[in-house]
Amino acid sequence: RSHLWTGARLHVEMSGSVDKVHAEVSEYYGTTLEKTEDLATNACCTGAAPPPHIRAALSKVHPDVIARYYGCGLCVPDELDGLSVLDLGCGSGRDVYLLSQLVGETGRVVGVDMTPTQIEVAREHAAWHATKFGFATPNTEFVDGKIEDLRACGLADASFDVIVSNCVINLAADKRAVLAEAHRVLRAGGELYFSDVYSSRRVPEALVADTVLYGECLSGALYWNDFLALAKSVGFDDPRLVEDAPITINNAALEAKVGNIKFFSATYRLFKLPQGMLEPDCEDYGQAVIYKGSIPRHPASWSLDGHHEMETGKVFTVCGNTHHMLHDTRFAPHFDFIGDKSVHFGIFEGCGKSLPFSTDEGGSKGGGSCC
Ligand SMILES: C[S@@+](CC[C@H](N)C(=O)[O-])C[C@H]1O[C@@H](n2cnc3c(N)ncnc32)[C@H](O)[C@@H]1O
Incomplete structure (x- = not known):
């Protein structure tokens, strides 16, 4: 199936060695940036105002954690009570502490990040948040590690109900490994619900090598159609787009560098269902x-x-x-x-694909003939 994700694989190869990318990104989020305001563009930190219950929960997150927030969307699906949630690239832990309140004391939230200064800020505030939320013990845990290798982080197969990630996978050196690992650690029926940056076309190598453009979550972004193929190739058979917004960048020098490439922040939900349950296209069974x-x-x-x-x-x-x-x-x-799937009525019209054949008598050639 490698032909399916040629674009994404090229992207990994272009970004240089995996270790080099990890070191540069960690340097960017550990040293270059100290707070949200240090970002050179608005690629991170876009999005509409959160709904009231999220605003209320965010108001209980420690200001030192909020100060180092670099997300690009809101990745909080409904129905989280009591669930086990994993945050890929949790940074200083803003979303972990938001989700901690939403899963409640019986749930748990694990954050993974590779930048020591970020994860230290997250860890330092665990007890403070548990007290603030009225929990006897923290329901949060932070792991220092790479999201390409969750096994090395000690995360077992089928151990999470929901995985979130906020503006991180674009930074990953091996995006296929990240998605494959997410699929592995999700339980059947679970989902990867995440916000990230996508591009309107494949980003040229020279821009991928630009550490500021890469660190700002732009030039590491996957071309959206490569992302869809990549997600399907690891078992997320039917990615669903929840919401999206264009990224304006707001930095003339960097806008000039990216030229005609457009960037978007988008939230997708990728369900993990038993193999073969989801079909490549939307089919109509009535x-x-x-x-x-x-x-x-x-x-x-x-x-x-x-x-x-x-x-x-x-x-x-x-x-x-x-x-x-x-x-x-x-x-x-x-x-x-x-209904059930006992009778098939053809392609589900209006969901991307339709009947490819002309229904006019005589077909698309205009003249009727037998085979
Ligand atoms: C744009 S920040 C977003 C942080 C956090 N999700 C938030 O919303 O504030 C990206 C984070 O992803 C982490 N990161 C990037 N690539 C990673 C990788 N391959 N493994 C682990 N963490 C990674 C960085 O260390 C950084 O903390």
């Missing part, structure tokens, strides 16, 4: 779901992704893959399910 209005803070409707907002009590037709993402995950109790 299935539907009805949302019960029971996910906290979403009484009127709930969105699985940018294309599926389901109104409470209304029959909503879905493809086979969407049906599985709701039926075979933690979201199942919030839906009634209609």
Whole structure:
């Protein structure tokens, strides 16, 4: 399947040796930057204002942790109570401490990062946050390690329900290894829900080698279509785009360097379901779901992704893959399910692909003939 991710593999090769990239990125986040304001662009730290319950939870995170936040989105899915969550590239721990409150005392959140100064800030504040949240002991843990090798971090197969990551995978030297490791440590029915930076075209080698552009989360970004192929190649068969926004960069010199390449911050959700359950495309089996209005803070409707907002009590037709993402995950109790996969009705129209053949009599050539 290597042809599927040629672009992404080239990208890894272009970024030089894995160790060199790790050292440069660690230097950038450990020494060059000391606080959010030191960033040279707005590639990190974009995004809309968080919803009220997230704002309330963030107000309980220590200012020293917040000061070293370099994320590019909000990677907090619904239904986290009691879950085991992993944050890839947790930095100083802002999202870990946010998630710590959302999983509650019975859940746990593990953060992995390779930059010692960042992870030290995160660790130093563990007891402070546990007290602040009213927990008897911290439900957080920080591991100093590389997200390309979670085995070396001591993380077992199928040990997490949800993985988040905020503006990190673009910095990873081996993006395929990161996604493959995330897939390995997720439980079936779990998901990688993460915000990152993507480019409109493959980034040329000279820009990938630019340490500021790379450190600012721009030139390490995957071309979006390479990302989709890469995700599918490691087993995340149907990546779903939750939200996205263009990155303006806000630095004339760096904008001139990147020229016509456009960058976007985007949040994807990648479900891990048993092998073969999700199909390469959205297929129509005549299935539907009805949302019960029971996910906290979403009484009127709930969105699985940018294309599926389901109104409470209304029959909503879905493809086979969407049906599985709701039926075979933690979201199942919030839906009634209609239909099974016993009859196939063709491609699910409006989901990217459609019937490739002309339905006019005589076909696309205009003249009718038998074989
Ligand atoms: C842009 S910052 C984001 C940090 C954090 N997620 C946040 O929102 O503040 C990127 C972080 O990813 C970490 N990082 C980058 N590549 C990594 C890798 N291969 N393994 C572990 N950590 C990595 C860096 O050390 C840095 O702390």
